[in-house]
Amino acid sequence: MSKLYFSYAAMNAGKSTLLLQASYNYVERGMRTLLFTSALYAEGGVGQISSRIGISVDAELYAAGDDLFARIKDEAESAKIDCVFVDEAQFLTAEQVWQLARVADRLKIPVMCFGLRTDFQGKLFPGSSELLAVADELREIRTICYCGKKASMVVRRNAEGGAITEGDQVSIEKSVYISLCRKHWEEETGRWPPKGPHHDGH
Numbered sequence: 001m002s003k004l005y006f007s008y009a010a011m012n013a014g015k016s017t018l019l020l021q022a023s024y025n026y027v028e029r030g031m032r033t034l035l036f037t038s039a040l041y042a043e044g045g046v047g048q049i050s051s052r053i054g055i056s057v058d059a060e061l062y063a064a065g066d067d068l069f070a071r072i073k074d075e076a077e078s079a080k081i082d083c084v085f086v087d088e089a090q091f092l093t094a095e096q097v098w099q100l101a102r103v104a105d106r107l108k109i110p111v112m113c114f115g116l117r118t119d120f121q122g123k124l125f126p127g128s129s130e131l132l133a134v135a136d137e138l139r140e141i142r143t144i145c146y147c148g149k150k151a152s153m154v155v156r157r158n159a160e161g162g163a164i165t166e167g168d169q170v171s172i173e174k175s176v177y178i179s180l181c182r183k184h185w186e187e188e189t190g191r192w193p194p195k196g197p198h199h200d201g202h
Helices: 015-028 068-078 094-106 126-134 182-189
Strands: 004-009 033-038 047-050 056-062 083-086 111-116 137-140 153-157 176-180
Touching (some): 015 047, 111 126, 153 182, 176 182
Parallel strands (some): 004 137, 033 056
Antiparallel strands (some): 153 176
């Protein structure tokens, strides 16, 4: 049975590397994969999925208004697709997540989504929220904070190294994103120590 998968992590956990490896495993066996990435990261209108270890592969681009079910169905009618891979899945809309679920349910093609769970403010991305709700299988890809604990949060830093705590959820600025454990994320974003007289634990 084909399923919708969501593999999520903080920044720099190797999501794209795992995606590219999984796609390669299919291709190596003579199968066809279809790769998507967000149009937010297009360079000159071209989509690429790149890993930190230097591997990159061309990919189809998707934007917020695209009907991914229709696009994948059209591709599947021209030649069999064995698996669909979606990078930067946090930028999917809720409707696009359901479109991908229909690809698994109705076209019988497995769909593997990879993306961030939360933004720099500790809030769920809309695409990630919907995937957490409807995906058949969830997998956390782990990375570590500088203290050695599991990193589950991400902080966005400015050019001076300070934590940015306000701004748009989606940003492709050359900010520096660092993955941190919850404790150090609270400290870096100024959420700890708590402010005001009513934070005594009662």
